[in-house]
Amino acid sequence: MTHPEAAVLGVYETVLYARDVEATARFYAGPLGLRALEASEGLGAVFRLDDGGVLLIFDPERASEPGRYVPAHGARGAGHIAFSVGAGGLAAFAVRLQAAGIEVEREITWGQGGRSLYVRDPAGNSVELIEGEAWPA
Amino acid sequence: MTHPEAAVLGVYETVLYARDVEATARFYAGPLGLRALEASEGLGAVFRLDDGGVLLIFDPERASEPGRYVPAHGARGAGHIAFSVGAGGLAAFAVRLQAAGIEVEREITWGQGGRSLYVRDPAGNSVELIEGEAWPA
Numbered sequence: 175m176t177h178p179e180a181a182v183l184g185v186y187e188t189v190l191y192a193r194d195v196e197a198t199a200r201f202y203a204g205p206l207g208l209r210a211l212e213a214s215e216g217l218g219a220v221f222r223l224d225d226g227g228v229l230l231i232f233d234p235e236r237a238s239e240p241g242r243y244v245p246a247h248g249a250r251g252a253g254h255i256a257f258s259v260g261a262g263g264l265a266a267f268a269v270r271l272q273a274a275g276i277e278v279e280r281e282i283t284w285g286q287g288g289r290s291l292y293v294r295d296p297a298g299n300s301v302e303l304i305e306g307e308a309w310p311a
Numbered sequence: 312m313t314h315p316e317a318a319v320l321g322v323y324e325t326v327l328y329a330r331d332v333e334a335t336a337r338f339y340a341g342p343l344g345l346r347a348l349e350a351s352e353g354l355g356a357v358f359r360l361d362d363g364g365v366l367l368i369f370d371p372e373r374a375s376e377p378g379r380y381v382p383a384h385g386a387r388g389a390g391h392i393a394f395s396v397g398a399g400g401l402a403a404f405a406v407r408l409q410a411a412g413i414e415v416e417r418e419i420t421w422g423q424g425g426r427s428l429y430v431r432d433p434a435g436n437s438v439e440l441i442e443g444e445a446w447p448a
Binding site: 184223246253257 | 316317318319320321322323324325326328343344345348349357359360361362363364365366367369371374375380381382383384385386387388389390391392393394395396397399400403404406407416417419429431436437439440441445446447448
Protein backbone atom coordinates (compact mmCIF):
# COMPACT_ATOMS: atom_id res chain seq x y z
CA MET A 175 0.00 0.00 0.00
CA THR A 176 1.40 3.36 -0.95
CA HIS A 177 1.19 6.18 1.54
CA PRO A 178 -0.04 9.49 0.05
CA GLU A 179 2.72 12.01 0.31
CA ALA A 180 2.43 15.46 1.86
CA ALA A 181 4.33 17.00 -1.03
CA VAL A 182 3.86 20.31 -2.81
CA LEU A 183 3.97 19.92 -6.60
CA GLY A 184 4.18 23.60 -7.51
CA VAL A 185 2.58 27.01 -7.17
CA TYR A 186 -1.03 26.91 -8.35
CA GLU A 187 -2.10 30.51 -7.64
CA THR A 188 0.04 33.63 -7.57
CA VAL A 189 -1.60 36.90 -6.49
CA LEU A 190 -0.80 40.49 -7.36
CA TYR A 191 -2.74 43.42 -5.92
CA ALA A 192 -4.07 46.48 -7.71
CA ARG A 193 -6.58 49.13 -6.68
CA ASP A 194 -7.61 49.50 -10.33
CA VAL A 195 -8.13 45.85 -11.22
CA GLU A 196 -9.48 46.55 -14.71
CA ALA A 197 -6.58 48.73 -15.87
CA THR A 198 -4.09 46.25 -14.46
CA ALA A 199 -5.90 43.29 -16.02
CA ARG A 200 -5.69 44.99 -19.42
CA PHE A 201 -1.90 45.01 -19.08
CA TYR A 202 -1.76 41.25 -18.46
CA ALA A 203 -4.31 40.41 -21.17
CA GLY A 204 -2.76 42.87 -23.67
CA PRO A 205 1.02 43.28 -23.86
CA LEU A 206 1.65 40.16 -21.76
CA GLY A 207 -0.88 38.09 -23.71
CA LEU A 208 -2.29 36.12 -20.79
CA ARG A 209 -5.61 34.30 -21.14
CA ALA A 210 -8.33 35.69 -18.89
CA LEU A 211 -10.93 33.47 -17.24
CA GLU A 212 -14.35 34.58 -16.12
CA ALA A 213 -13.90 35.75 -12.54
CA SER A 214 -16.91 34.45 -10.67
CA GLU A 215 -16.28 36.39 -7.48
CA GLY A 216 -16.23 39.77 -9.15
CA LEU A 217 -13.46 41.12 -6.96
CA GLY A 218 -10.56 40.48 -9.27
CA ALA A 219 -9.21 39.18 -12.55
CA VAL A 220 -8.10 35.60 -13.17
CA PHE A 221 -5.59 34.42 -15.78
CA ARG A 222 -4.73 30.86 -16.73
CA LEU A 223 -1.11 30.24 -17.67
CA ASP A 224 -0.04 27.68 -20.27
CA ASP A 225 1.58 25.46 -17.61
CA GLY A 226 -1.69 25.21 -15.65
CA GLY A 227 -0.88 27.90 -13.11
CA VAL A 228 -3.22 30.77 -12.29
CA LEU A 229 -2.52 34.49 -11.79
CA LEU A 230 -4.99 36.48 -9.72
CA ILE A 231 -5.25 40.29 -9.71
CA PHE A 232 -7.11 41.37 -6.57
CA ASP A 233 -8.19 44.68 -5.12
CA PRO A 234 -6.58 44.56 -1.65
CA GLU A 235 -9.42 46.56 -0.09
CA ARG A 236 -12.02 44.05 -1.16
CA ALA A 237 -9.88 40.92 -0.75
CA SER A 238 -9.10 41.87 2.85
CA GLU A 239 -12.70 42.44 3.92
CA PRO A 240 -13.67 40.13 6.79
CA GLY A 241 -16.49 37.68 6.26
CA ARG A 242 -15.51 36.59 2.77
CA TYR A 243 -16.05 32.96 1.82
CA VAL A 244 -12.29 32.47 1.58
CA PRO A 245 -9.75 33.62 4.18
CA ALA A 246 -8.99 37.32 3.92
CA HIS A 247 -5.77 38.68 2.43
CA GLY A 248 -4.66 41.85 0.70
CA ALA A 249 -1.29 43.60 0.52
CA ARG A 250 -0.36 47.20 -0.31
CA GLY A 251 2.78 48.27 -2.08
CA ALA A 252 4.68 46.94 -5.08
CA GLY A 253 4.67 43.18 -5.45
CA HIS A 254 6.82 41.16 -7.81
CA ILE A 255 6.30 38.32 -10.24
CA ALA A 256 8.54 36.67 -12.80
CA PHE A 257 7.16 34.92 -15.87
CA SER A 258 9.16 32.36 -17.80
CA VAL A 259 9.32 32.72 -21.59
CA GLY A 260 10.65 30.30 -24.18
CA ALA A 261 13.73 30.58 -26.42
CA GLY A 262 13.61 33.86 -28.31
CA GLY A 263 10.72 35.03 -26.17
CA LEU A 264 12.62 37.82 -24.48
CA ALA A 265 13.56 39.49 -27.77
CA ALA A 266 10.00 39.08 -29.02
CA PHE A 267 8.61 40.66 -25.84
CA ALA A 268 11.08 43.56 -26.06
CA VAL A 269 9.60 44.42 -29.47
CA ARG A 270 6.02 44.07 -28.27
CA LEU A 271 6.57 46.11 -25.11
CA GLN A 272 8.22 48.91 -27.05
CA ALA A 273 5.31 48.93 -29.51
CA ALA A 274 2.94 49.24 -26.55
CA GLY A 275 4.92 52.16 -25.13
CA ILE A 276 5.94 50.23 -22.02
CA GLU A 277 9.34 51.23 -20.68
CA VAL A 278 11.81 48.48 -19.78
CA GLU A 279 13.09 49.42 -16.32
CA ARG A 280 16.05 47.07 -16.26
CA GLU A 281 17.75 44.19 -18.11
CA ILE A 282 19.85 41.63 -16.27
CA THR A 283 21.94 38.64 -17.33
CA TRP A 284 22.19 36.16 -14.48
CA GLY A 285 25.16 34.05 -13.40
CA GLN A 286 23.01 31.00 -14.15
CA GLY A 287 22.83 32.09 -17.78
CA GLY A 288 19.27 33.36 -17.80
CA ARG A 289 18.32 36.84 -18.99
CA SER A 290 15.57 39.04 -17.61
CA LEU A 291 13.81 42.26 -18.42
CA TYR A 292 11.71 44.20 -15.93
CA VAL A 293 8.68 46.41 -16.46
CA ARG A 294 5.98 47.84 -14.15
CA ASP A 295 2.32 46.95 -14.39
CA PRO A 296 -0.19 49.83 -14.03
CA ALA A 297 -0.40 49.19 -10.26
CA GLY A 298 3.38 49.52 -9.88
CA ASN A 299 4.13 45.82 -9.42
CA SER A 300 7.55 44.77 -10.69
CA VAL A 301 7.04 42.33 -13.56
CA GLU A 302 9.99 40.28 -14.76
CA LEU A 303 10.19 38.23 -17.93
CA ILE A 304 12.95 35.64 -17.83
CA GLU A 305 14.42 33.37 -20.49
CA GLY A 306 16.46 30.63 -18.82
CA GLU A 307 17.38 30.40 -15.15
CA ALA A 308 18.21 32.93 -12.44
CA TRP A 309 18.55 30.39 -9.62
CA PRO A 310 20.45 27.13 -9.14
CA ALA A 311 18.50 23.95 -9.88
CA MET B 312 12.10 30.54 -40.53
CA THR B 313 10.12 30.49 -37.32
CA HIS B 314 9.37 33.73 -35.56
CA PRO B 315 10.06 33.65 -31.81
CA GLU B 316 6.83 34.14 -29.94
CA ALA B 317 6.19 36.70 -27.23
CA ALA B 318 4.46 34.12 -25.07
CA VAL B 319 4.49 33.59 -21.33
CA LEU B 320 5.01 29.91 -20.43
CA GLY B 321 4.18 30.16 -16.74
CA VAL B 322 5.00 31.83 -13.44
CA TYR B 323 8.70 31.44 -12.62
CA GLU B 324 8.90 33.41 -9.35
CA THR B 325 6.20 34.01 -6.78
CA VAL B 326 6.97 36.35 -3.87
CA LEU B 327 5.59 36.49 -0.36
CA TYR B 328 6.70 39.11 2.16
CA ALA B 329 7.65 38.67 5.81
CA ARG B 330 9.39 40.93 8.30
CA ASP B 331 10.84 37.85 10.01
CA VAL B 332 12.19 36.00 6.99
CA GLU B 333 13.86 33.24 9.01
CA ALA B 334 10.77 32.26 11.00
CA THR B 335 8.65 32.31 7.87
CA ALA B 336 11.21 30.31 5.90
CA ARG B 337 11.16 27.63 8.61
CA PHE B 338 7.43 27.20 7.96
CA TYR B 339 7.97 26.60 4.25
CA ALA B 340 10.99 24.32 4.74
CA GLY B 341 9.37 22.44 7.65
CA PRO B 342 5.64 21.64 7.57
CA LEU B 343 5.35 22.50 3.88
CA GLY B 344 8.49 20.56 2.96
CA LEU B 345 9.83 22.95 0.34
CA ARG B 346 13.47 22.72 -0.76
CA ALA B 347 15.51 25.80 0.16
CA LEU B 348 18.24 27.15 -2.10
CA GLU B 349 21.19 29.22 -0.95
CA ALA B 350 20.00 32.83 -1.15
CA SER B 351 22.90 34.77 -2.58
CA GLU B 352 21.45 38.20 -1.93
CA GLY B 353 20.99 37.65 1.78
CA LEU B 354 17.71 39.58 1.90
CA GLY B 355 15.34 36.66 1.69
CA ALA B 356 14.75 32.95 1.38
CA VAL B 357 14.48 31.04 -1.89
CA PHE B 358 12.66 27.76 -2.46
CA ARG B 359 12.67 25.60 -5.58
CA LEU B 360 9.42 23.81 -6.36
CA ASP B 361 9.28 20.39 -8.02
CA ASP B 362 7.78 21.86 -11.21
CA GLY B 363 10.72 24.25 -11.64
CA GLY B 364 9.02 27.28 -10.11
CA VAL B 365 10.60 29.40 -7.39
CA LEU B 366 9.10 30.86 -4.20
CA LEU B 367 10.81 33.90 -2.69
CA ILE B 368 10.29 35.14 0.88
CA PHE B 369 11.43 38.76 1.10
CA ASP B 370 11.62 41.34 3.84
CA PRO B 371 9.60 44.21 2.33
CA GLU B 372 11.72 46.84 4.07
CA ARG B 373 14.89 45.59 2.46
CA ALA B 374 13.39 44.58 -0.90
CA SER B 375 11.95 48.07 -1.34
CA GLU B 376 15.17 49.96 -0.67
CA PRO B 377 16.15 52.10 -3.64
CA GLY B 378 19.45 51.41 -5.33
CA ARG B 379 19.19 47.64 -5.31
CA TYR B 380 20.59 45.75 -8.28
CA VAL B 381 17.07 44.62 -9.20
CA PRO B 382 14.01 46.88 -9.37
CA ALA B 383 12.58 47.64 -5.94
CA HIS B 384 9.40 46.03 -4.65
CA GLY B 385 7.95 45.16 -1.26
CA ALA B 386 4.34 44.87 -0.06
CA ARG B 387 2.83 45.02 3.44
CA GLY B 388 -0.18 43.08 4.59
CA ALA B 389 -1.31 39.52 4.09
CA GLY B 390 -0.50 38.01 0.72
CA HIS B 391 -1.85 34.75 -0.67
CA ILE B 392 -0.42 31.72 -2.41
CA ALA B 393 -1.91 28.38 -3.40
CA PHE B 394 0.22 25.27 -3.80
CA SER B 395 -0.94 22.28 -5.80
CA VAL B 396 -0.62 18.84 -4.21
CA GLY B 397 -1.05 15.41 -5.76
CA ALA B 398 -3.76 12.80 -5.19
CA GLY B 399 -4.05 12.09 -1.47
CA GLY B 400 -1.78 15.00 -0.70
CA LEU B 401 -4.41 17.06 1.06
CA ALA B 402 -5.19 14.33 3.59
CA ALA B 403 -1.48 13.76 4.14
CA PHE B 404 -0.90 17.47 4.74
CA ALA B 405 -3.85 17.66 7.15
CA VAL B 406 -2.11 15.04 9.31
CA ARG B 407 1.26 16.76 9.09
CA LEU B 408 -0.13 20.23 9.84
CA GLN B 409 -2.02 18.96 12.87
CA ALA B 410 1.15 17.26 14.14
CA ALA B 411 2.96 20.58 13.76
CA GLY B 412 0.25 22.40 15.71
CA ILE B 413 -0.79 24.51 12.72
CA GLU B 414 -4.46 25.36 12.68
CA VAL B 415 -6.45 24.88 9.48
CA GLU B 416 -8.37 28.13 9.00
CA ARG B 417 -10.77 26.86 6.37
CA GLU B 418 -11.57 23.92 4.09
CA ILE B 419 -13.38 24.41 0.79
CA THR B 420 -14.65 22.10 -1.94
CA TRP B 421 -14.80 23.93 -5.26
CA GLY B 422 -17.41 23.68 -8.01
CA GLN B 423 -14.61 22.50 -10.29
CA GLY B 424 -14.13 19.48 -8.02
CA GLY B 425 -10.93 20.57 -6.30
CA ARG B 426 -10.54 20.71 -2.54
CA SER B 427 -8.50 23.24 -0.56
CA LEU B 428 -7.34 23.82 2.96
CA TYR B 429 -6.05 27.15 4.22
CA VAL B 430 -3.47 27.95 6.89
CA ARG B 431 -1.47 31.08 7.81
CA ASP B 432 2.29 31.32 7.59
CA PRO B 433 4.11 33.03 10.51
CA ALA B 434 3.89 36.38 8.67
CA GLY B 435 0.10 36.09 8.30
CA ASN B 436 0.05 35.24 4.60
CA SER B 437 -2.88 33.04 3.55
CA VAL B 438 -1.48 29.72 2.34
CA GLU B 439 -3.76 27.38 0.42
CA LEU B 440 -3.09 23.76 -0.44
CA ILE B 441 -5.25 22.50 -3.28
CA GLU B 442 -5.86 19.04 -4.69
CA GLY B 443 -7.52 19.34 -8.10
CA GLU B 444 -8.89 22.51 -9.67
CA ALA B 445 -10.58 25.65 -8.36
CA TRP B 446 -10.79 27.40 -11.74
CA PRO B 447 -12.06 26.47 -15.21
CA ALA B 448 -9.43 25.19 -17.63
